[in-house]
Structure formats: C-alpha cells, structure tokens
Amino acid sequence: MRRGKKTIARNIFRETLEEIKKKGSKDPGQVFERAIENVKPAMEVRPKRIGGAVYQIPIEVKPSRQLMLSFRWVMEAAKAKKGAKMAIKLAQELMDAANQTGSAIKKKEDAHKMAQANKAFAHLARY
Incomplete structure (x- = not known):
C-alpha cells in the first residue's frame, strides 16, 4: 500500500488471486502462503x-x-518486472516463489550465502 491507498492495494491483491486461479491453481490462497x-x-x-x-x-x-x-522482496521483484499490470506481475512472482524460482527466492538465497560466507564472525554477535 502506498500513501494510504488501501482500496487500490486490495483491488490489486484481489486481481492477483484471480490471475493465479486463471493460471491453473485450485486454491490461490495456498499458492500465496507457500510462496511467502x-x-x-x-x-x-x-x-x-x-x-x-x-x-x-x-x-x-x-x-x-x-x-x-x-513480503517486501516479493513486492520489489514484482515491481522490477516490466510490462503488464501490477496484479499480473505479482501473480507471476508469487507462482515463481511457490515453485522455488524467481527474483525473491534469489534474494533469499543471496542473504543465506552472505550469512554462510561470514560464519567466521558469528562469535562477534554478542558484542
């Protein structure tokens, strides 16, 4: 939601769930939960x-x-896509994330790789 535009955000989310349903998923809520x-x-x-x-x-x-x-990473990944309406881009990103692909998953993997690479400094966390 940007600048308090709750109605617009709700409409985009509703259209996103409809788009996921159109693309073959029986339960778009389940796809959303699995993606997140x-x-x-x-x-x-x-x-x-x-x-x-x-x-x-x-x-x-x-x-x-x-x-x-x-939530932030999925939204950023959807916004970064070019072309279609936000609802379509968000639906595509959610389906990608549910299938362990896409930009949001890459962002998560990058965060884990950074943590793994800096594991030697974990003992400094208490300071």
Missing part, C-alpha cells in the same frame, strides 16, 4: 563496527521480520 513461506529468510547479516573494522555478522531473523522481508 518459501521466501522467508532464516539468516541475514548485520554490519557491526568493532575496533575500527566493520564486520558482517550473521544473525537469525525473527519470525516477524521474516514475514516482513518476504
């Missing part, structure tokens, strides 16, 4: 300054932040 669940990140990195150096420290992501990040 697949995009949720388990780990992320946070910068921390220690002794003049900035380390990327891997930390676990809280469930509320996981949900917020997954």
Whole structure:
C-alpha cells in the first residue's frame, strides 16, 4: 500500500488471486502462503563496527521480520518486472516463489550465502 491507498492495494491483491486461479491453481490462497513461506529468510547479516573494522555478522531473523522481508522482496521483484499490470506481475512472482524460482527466492538465497560466507564472525554477535 502506498500513501494510504488501501482500496487500490486490495483491488490489486484481489486481481492477483484471480490471475493465479486463471493460471491453473485450485486454491490461490495456498499458492500465496507457500510462496511467502518459501521466501522467508532464516539468516541475514548485520554490519557491526568493532575496533575500527566493520564486520558482517550473521544473525537469525525473527519470525516477524521474516514475514516482513518476504513480503517486501516479493513486492520489489514484482515491481522490477516490466510490462503488464501490477496484479499480473505479482501473480507471476508469487507462482515463481511457490515453485522455488524467481527474483525473491534469489534474494533469499543471496542473504543465506552472505550469512554462510561470514560464519567466521558469528562469535562477534554478542558484542
């Protein structure tokens, strides 16, 4: 939702669910839930300054932040697509995420790769 335009956001979401149903899914709500669940990140990195150096420290992501990040990444991926209406782009991105493909899934995998690469600094998380 942008600038309080709740009606527009609702219409886009309703059209998105209709589009998912048109493309062959029996239950668009289930596709939506599976997509969001697949995009949720388990780990992320946070910068921390220690002794003049900035380390990327891997930390676990809280469930509320996981949900917020997954919504944000799916929306950003849909907005980045060119061409069609937002409802169609969002439907396509949700179906991609439900099938473990797409830009939002790539974003999650990148976050996990960064956390894995900086695993050596995990002991600094308590400082």
